[in-house]
Amino acid sequence: xxxxxxxxxxxxxxxxxxxxxxTHGCIYCDSRSDVYSMNxxxxxxxxxxxxxxxxxxxxxxRPKAMIGTGAMTxxxxxxxxxxxxxxxxxxxxxxxxxxxxxxxxxxxVLRDLxxxxxxxxxxxxVVQMTLTTADDDxxxxxxxxxxxxxxxxxxxxxxxxxxxxTVVWLSPILPYINDTYENIDAILDMCIEADVKGIVCFDxxxxxxxxxxxxxxxxxxxxFPGLKQRYIKEFGKAYSIASPNNDKxxxxxxxxxxxxxxxxxxxxxxxxxxxxxxxxxQTKL
Numbered sequence: 001x002x003x004x005x006x007x008x009x010x011x012x013x014x015x016x017x018x019x020x021x022x023t024h025g026c027i028y029c030d031s032r033s034d035v036y037s038m039n040x041x042x043x044x045x046x047x048x049x050x051x052x053x054x055x056x057x058x059x060x061x062r063p064k065a066m067i068g069t070g071a072m073t074x075x076x077x078x079x080x081x082x083x084x085x086x087x088x089x090x091x092x093x094x095x096x097x098x099x100x101x102x103x104x105x106x107x108x109v110l111r112d113l114x115x116x117x118x119x120x121x122x123x124x125x126v127v128q129m130t131l132t133t134a135d136d137d138x139x140x141x142x143x144x145x146x147x148x149x150x151x152x153x154x155x156x157x158x159x160x161x162x163x164x165x166t167v168v169w170l171s172p173i174l175p176y177i178n179d180t181y182e183n184i185d186a187i188l189d190m191c192i193e194a195d196v197k198g199i200v201c202f203d204x205x206x207x208x209x210x211x212x213x214x215x216x217x218x219x220x221x222x223x224f225p226g227l228k229q230r231y232i233k234e235f236g237k238a239y240s241i242a243s244p245n246n247d248k249x250x251x252x253x254x255x256x257x258x259x260x261x262x263x264x265x266x267x268x269x270x271x272x273x274x275x276x277x278x279x280x281x282q283t284k285l
Contacts, residue, residue, distance in 0.1 A: 006048040010058045016069040018085045020046035022077055025145040027219035028172050031072050034211035045079055052088045059096045065276045067093055070103030090115040099124035099276050105146045107155050116164050124277050127159055130169040133178045134186035141223050156194035166196045167269055172206035179204055179243035188256045198263030198272060204249040205242040
């Protein structure tokens with residue numbers, strides 16, 4: 001961990017990243033890619049130490065909207081347990097009447113259930129959870145330093161009981177590893193039972209680019225000997241890699257989501273996530 005002073009904390013579209021880098025260890029993580037120009041080791045998490053001060057100033061200037069986090073770094077990295085930057089951010093988001101959504105793989109999100117409920121009552125809170133692999137043993141290979149899928153499923157069910165809406169990211173799905181009918185079917189069954197509002201799925205596949213690709217291939221050599229050569233032969237240096245099972249699995253995805261009234265078009269899911277309900281509340285200063 002190292003600390004830096006940030007110049008701003010919210011993007012033009014109200015995205016927020018309190019940390020940069022991650023220790024979850026997911027073998028496929030796009031955030032490792034060279035395109036993001038990270039000038040420190042990925043696991044040496046950069047902490048924006050003035051983020052709470054900046055957030056307060058920026059919330060006071062902006063119209064009410066959804067604040068989102070997790071697109072680049074999971075906001076519930078283990079450091080958050082004691083730094084509590086996200087929790088402090090949620091307190092401000094609630095105080096000033098904004099909405100909130102995050103993408104995570106961590107059960108630490110339940111620590112902040114009290115604030116998520118308050119925000120949801122006042123405006124809107126949505127938790128987005130990534131599910132890629134129904135089998136916990138395989139999950140611990142692909143996503144080694146974060147709670148397994150079975151635990152994330154329990155988190156989704158807890159959020160359902162507490163009336164916090166949820167969205168699942170069914171991505172990435174790795175060719176010849178977790179791109180099976182059984183895996184996708186099992187994850188969809190979890191989503192149905194947890195009553196998720198929508199599922200983000202950009203077809204069945206993954207992305208690879210410089211920086212990410214090298215790390216991913218090293219992990220293929222470690223856990224799936226010989227598979228790297230198959231990737232190189234079939235996909236070369238392509239950025240977007242589709243599973244050979246894409247057509248069959250997308251038919252399954254569309255069928256089960258449609259039958260269970262789950263949003264299944266990415267644009268529709270994003271419209272739902274970023275829609276801010278127009279309610280009038282007195283802001284506590």
